[in-house]
Amino acid sequence: MSLLAYDFMQRALLAALLTGLAAPAVGTYLVQRRLALMGDGIGHVAVTGVALGLLTGTSPVLTAVVVATLGAVLIEVIREYGRASGDVALALLFYGGLAGGVLITGIAGTGPNVLYAYLFGSITTVSAGDVWTTAVLAIVVITLSLVLAPRLFAVAQDADFARVAGLRVGFYNVLVSVLAAVTVTVAMRTVGLLLVSALMIVPVATSQQLARGFKATLLGAMALGCVASGSGLMVSAYADVAPGATIVLIALGLFACTWPLGALMRRRQRLAAPFSTAPEPEEHQLAHDEQDHQHGPDCGHRAIPHGDHVDYVHDGHRHAPHGQHYDEH
Amino acid sequence: MTHPPAERSPTAPVRDHEVLLEVRDGAVALGGRPVLRGIDLSVHRGEVVAILGTNGSGKSTLVRTCLGLVPTTRGEVRLFGTPPSRFDAWHRVGFVPQRATAAAGVPASVQEVVASGRLSRRPFWRPAGRADRRRVAEVLETVGLADRAHDNVATLSGGQQQRVLIARALAGEPELLVLDEPTAGVDLESQQALADTLRRLLASGATVVVVAHELGPLASLVDRVVVMQDGRVSYDGPPADLPPDPQGGHHHPDVDSYARATDAVPEVSSPVDRLADRAAADRRAWRQE
Ligand SMILES: Nc1ncnc2c1ncn2[C@@H]1O[C@H](COP(=O)(O)OP(=O)(O)OP(=O)(O)O)[C@@H](O)[C@H]1O
Ligand SMILES: Nc1ncnc2c1ncn2[C@@H]1O[C@H](COP(=O)(O)OP(=O)(O)OP(=O)(O)O)[C@@H](O)[C@H]1O
Ligand SMILES: [Mg+2]
Ligand SMILES: [Mg+2]
Ligand SMILES: [Zn+2]
Ligand SMILES: [Zn+2]
Ligand SMILES: [Zn+2]
Ligand SMILES: [Zn+2]
Numbered sequence: 001m002s003l004l005a006y007d008f009m010q011r012a013l014l015a016a017l018l019t020g021l022a023a024p025a026v027g028t029y030l031v032q033r034r035l036a037l038m039g040d041g042i043g044h045v046a047v048t049g050v051a052l053g054l055l056t057g058t059s060p061v062l063t064a065v066v067v068a069t070l071g072a073v074l075i076e077v078i079r080e081y082g083r084a085s086g087d088v089a090l091a092l093l094f095y096g097g098l099a100g101g102v103l104i105t106g107i108a109g110t111g112p113n114v115l116y117a118y119l120f121g122s123i124t125t126v127s128a129g130d131v132w133t134t135a136v137l138a139i140v141v142i143t144l145s146l147v148l149a150p151r152l153f154a155v156a157q158d159a160d161f162a163r164v165a166g167l168r169v170g171f172y173n174v175l176v177s178v179l180a181a182v183t184v185t186v187a188m189r190t191v192g193l194l195l196v197s198a199l200m201i202v203p204v205a206t207s208q209q210l211a212r213g214f215k216a217t218l219l220g221a222m223a224l225g226c227v228a229s230g231s232g233l234m235v236s237a238y239a240d241v242a243p244g245a246t247i248v249l250i251a252l253g254l255f256a257c258t259w260p261l262g263a264l265m266r267r268r269q270r271l272a273a274p275f276s277t278a279p280e281p282e283e284h285q286l287a288h289d290e291q292d293h294q295h296g297p298d299c300g301h302r303a304i305p306h307g308d309h310v311d312y313v314h315d316g317h318r319h320a321p322h323g324q325h326y327d328e329h
Numbered sequence: 330m331t332h333p334p335a336e337r338s339p340t341a342p343v344r345d346h347e348v349l350l351e352v353r354d355g356a357v358a359l360g361g362r363p364v365l366r367g368i369d370l371s372v373h374r375g376e377v378v379a380i381l382g383t384n385g386s387g388k389s390t391l392v393r394t395c396l397g398l399v400p401t402t403r404g405e406v407r408l409f410g411t412p413p414s415r416f417d418a419w420h421r422v423g424f425v426p427q428r429a430t431a432a433a434g435v436p437a438s439v440q441e442v443v444a445s446g447r448l449s450r451r452p453f454w455r456p457a458g459r460a461d462r463r464r465v466a467e468v469l470e471t472v473g474l475a476d477r478a479h480d481n482v483a484t485l486s487g488g489q490q491q492r493v494l495i496a497r498a499l500a501g502e503p504e505l506l507v508l509d510e511p512t513a514g515v516d517l518e519s520q521q522a523l524a525d526t527l528r529r530l531l532a533s534g535a536t537v538v539v540v541a542h543e544l545g546p547l548a549s550l551v552d553r554v555v556v557m558q559d560g561r562v563s564y565d566g567p568p569a570d571l572p573p574d575p576q577g578g579h580h581h582p583d584v585d586s587y588a589r590a591t592d593a594v595p596e597v598s599s600p601v602d603r604l605a606d607r608a609a610a611d612r613r614a615w616r617q618e
Contacts, residue, residue: 028435
């Protein structure tokens with residue numbers, strides 16, 4: 001009988017797919033701002049949140065969202081007003097969060113197994129209530145990441161310019177941090193807090209290999225994240241291993257595959273623009289003198305429309321007539 | 330200190346126009362260090378103001394202050410008559426920041442970077458429309474990067490990236506353009522194209538503030554020069570009266586006045602703007618003889 005027939009498995013898969021979409025969406029903005037490790041910092045802070053939930057008997061998802069959001073805002077505040085740079089601010093929270101979490105779990109007297117489920121993900125512990133919270137939060141994160149994409153992009157690309165364009169840079173920076181905090185909590189049940197940052201960053205790194213624009217990177221990363229978390233979850237269920245590790249390893253596997261693919265694509269692009277193999281100018285002139293050939297629609301050379309003129313590919317270069325001479329484009 | 334209008338340029342009628350940018354008795358400190366002091370500057374609609382000065386003299390800080398990117402420790406700043414913190418008509422302003430690169434941590438296509446220049450023209454929920462796309466294509470054509478629209482900006486050369494920043498500022502169709510070294514590293518042909526574009530914008534009523542070391546083809550557009558020296562305005566007036574300045578170097582808009590000024594007033598290199606003004610007045614008097 002298929003594992004998918006189980007309720008808990010369907011719930012876990014839904015949670016995983018939504019996580020796979022949301023985490024790389026936020027991760028793209030973090031990478032753009034060169035804060036790739038932000039997710040990690042927030043993840044560690046969320047450990048304290050989970051521990052607080054376990055200690056007080058409230059929902060760990062809820063306390064984790066609250067504590068992670070506070071931590072994320074704190075990182076922004078330290079970055080903005082403190083004299084510490086972004087990565088130092090991250091490191092401070094990073095250690096404080098993990099230490100606090102372990103300490104509080106010890107006080108709460110719950111075994112390490114309970115915390116383990118949150119640190120590395122666990123399918124069987126996903127309750128129906130959890131899945132709804134997760135789904136709603138993930139959809140909010142995905143919607144905001146896509147609807148506000150042009151503005152979040154502009155703010156991360158050039159904060160000064162964004163400010164003069166009338167965008168509230170501080171607000172959008174905090175928003176990205178809060179979205180990251182929410183994503184961490186969303187991903188906690190499937191990937192686990194210690195590996196959630198990988199799901200935010202690795203698909204982006206993969207997508208970057210192939211994409212030339214921001215939108216392509218963002219959508220590509222979301223698709224890759226979805227594939228990695230969906231397939232990782234299924235594999236982990238059949239092999240009975242921790243889902244977090246499986247998902248992250250699959251994401252890394254995808255990265256390893258696209259790396260040579262990206263290199264290959266860039267090489268093919270270079271071949272399509274044969275400038276690099278162009279002969280020396282004298283040879284170029286020579287080839288033209290010998291040929292006595294008029295380029296035109298049916299001259300047999302590949303024609304490439306190029307702005308206001310047409311280039312012709314011949315003898316390894318893109319030939320562009322220009323007044324009395326030829327340019328190579 | 331404000332300059333009596335008659336002394337600045339007897340021919341320019343723009344001084345009667347609305348003041349778009351104004352700094353009164355402005356002082357700025359960065360990292361606890363005073364960087365600007367005693368700044369009085371007003372830019373009127375229709376003017377083309379060039380801000381010159383040596384590296385570190387405070388040119389970038391001055392324009393960033395005018396746009397509200399840097400807080401003042403003293404004095405007042407007005408942008409279209411409003412303090413920058415309460416200003417909300419940002420679509421009227423275009424800005425080219427001084428940047429080493431247009432790229433960030435994730436690939437972004439030339440078109441996407443330029444399209445962010447349109448954001449001030451629409452509310453956050455509305456995606457880019459046809460007018461936005463048309464304008465982006467138009468400005469890419471202007472800066473000669475139409476064929477690179479879909480390339481990653483990180484793969485462009487330094488000068489090409491600078492042209493991307495210019496295109497982004499032009500995309501918003503601003504009334505006031507603030508350009509911080511827009512032509513740094515840009516070839517002569519593209520500088521000429523920028524000058525032509527600015528001339529067209531001026532004809533339609535735009536105002537330009539441009540920071541530069543070498544004005545190049547922009548020189549013919551400039552009708553007022555502000556020279557910064559050690560965080561102060563050391564000269565504010567028409568380019569023709571610009572005193573030669575042994576440290577500041579390279580700006581000689583007209584060789585004739587350059588030579589004459591040296592002969593007539595040997596002490597004009599003084600950093601105090603009152604002296605520079607007197608020198609300008611002296612020279613005018615000298616010429617009338
Ligand atoms: N963030 C900062 N903290 C402290 N001092 C700063 C800061 N930014 C600039 N300064 C100082 O302020 C002074 C003016 O800098 P500014 O960038 O305005 O110079 P500039 O005239 O634009 O020079 P350039 O021609 O090199 O662009 C410099 O001496 C610089 O060292
Ligand atoms: N990392 C890169 N990947 C792909 N193409 C690149 C990369 N860097 C530069 N190029 C391309 O190589 C060409 C030459 O770039 P280069 O930076 O050497 O120009 P340059 O002569 O220094 O120009 P500039 O005067 O603008 O500095 C440009 O067309 C540019 O688009
Ligand atoms: Mg500067
Ligand atoms: Mg170069
Ligand atoms: Zn041919
Ligand atoms: Zn040829
Ligand atoms: Zn040519
Ligand atoms: Zn061509």
